[in-house]
Amino acid sequence: MIIDTHAHFYFPEILDNIDEIIDNASKAGVEKIIIPAVDLRTCDVILELTSKYKMLYAALGFHPGDIKEMNESDFIILESLLKENKVVGIGETGLDYYWDKTYIEKQKEFFSIHLELAVKQGLPVIIHTRDSVADSIEIINGYRGKVKAQFHCFSGTEDELDKIISCESFFVSYCGNITYKKFEGIGLVEKTPVGKMLSETDSPFLAPMPHRGKKNQPAYVVDTIKKISKIKNIGEEELIAQLRKNTEVVFPGIFK
Numbered sequence: 625m626i627i628d629t630h631a632h633f634y635f636p637e638i639l640d641n642i643d644e645i646i647d648n649a650s651k652a653g654v655e656k657i658i659i660p661a662v663d664l665r666t667c668d669v670i671l672e673l674t675s676k677y678k679m680l681y682a683a684l685g686f687h688p689g690d691i692k693e694m695n696e697s698d699f700i701i702l703e704s705l706l707k708e709n710k711v712v713g714i715g716e717t718g719l720d721y722y723w724d725k726t727y728i729e730k731q732k733e734f735f736s737i738h739l740e741l742a743v744k745q746g747l748p749v750i751i752h753t754r755d756s757v758a759d760s761i762e763i764i765n766g767y768r769g770k771v772k773a774q775f776h777c778f779s780g781t782e783d784e785l786d787k788i789i790s791c792e793s794f795f796v797s798y799c800g801n802i803t804y805k806k807f808e809g810i811g812l813v814e815k816t817p818v819g820k821m822l823s824e825t826d827s828p829f830l831a832p833m834p835h836r837g838k839k840n841q842p843a844y845v846v847d848t849i850k851k852i853s854k855i856k857n858i859g860e861e862e863l864i865a866q867l868r869k870n871t872e873v874v875f876p877g878i879f880k
């Protein structure tokens with residue numbers, strides 16, 4: 625059974641068809657789906673969805689692209705929400721230097737607060753990076769052995785990948801873009817041991833081939849897994865079993 629560790633279910637294109645999308649996921653062999661938040665509004669939407677749908681689980685936190693207008697007091701509310709049922713992680717947090725470089729210091733500060741919360745609550749963190757892997761590693765290095773982390777939709781250098789996978793509690797995941805002809809990170813996937821990988825879609829973004837151009841959904845995770853099985857030269861069944869085992873390590877909360 626497959627776990628989609630990263631799907632943004634609060635976009636209208638998913639919300640408007642949620643029953644169908646969940647049905648498609650089940651039929652494709654998807655057992656559980658983790659929905660990461662980006663701000664307080666999405667935290668609320670996610671908690672409502674996870675209370676309604678058995679296979680959905682929540683990760684709550686603030687996306688680096690959404691924190692510009694936030695302040696530290698928002699973490700007081702966040703911390704209280706982390707105690708809710710079916711919250712299995714913190715995120716997505718991290719650093720994004722691609723869209724806006726004007727508040728990098730604030731991004732770093734917020735990322736650190738998420739990590740402190742993760743230690744305090746004993747929850748794993750979901751990390752978003754864009755043009756910012758080196759700084760993200762520098763910050764999370766202070767938490768080696770203290771937090772479990774998923775570097776989601778990973779892209780970086782092989783050297784950066786080495787630094788991440790050398791830590792027992794850090795994992796990486798790849799999205800549907802690894803199926804695109806022009807994808808330049810095949811070397812990263814080759815280099816990542818299957819014991820350090822998680823599965824995800826980043827729905828509704830980055831639909832894998834042959835669904836490229838459509839809105840992504842958890843059912844399509846099978847196409848990304850197929851691609852990984854080819855790159856890693858490992859049987860699909862064996863890969864799925866390993867990915868599930870890894871998910872049990874990082875997100876034990878979804879198996880309780």
Ligand SMILES: [Zn+2]
Pocket residue numbers: 630632660716752826
């Ligand atoms: Zn995301």
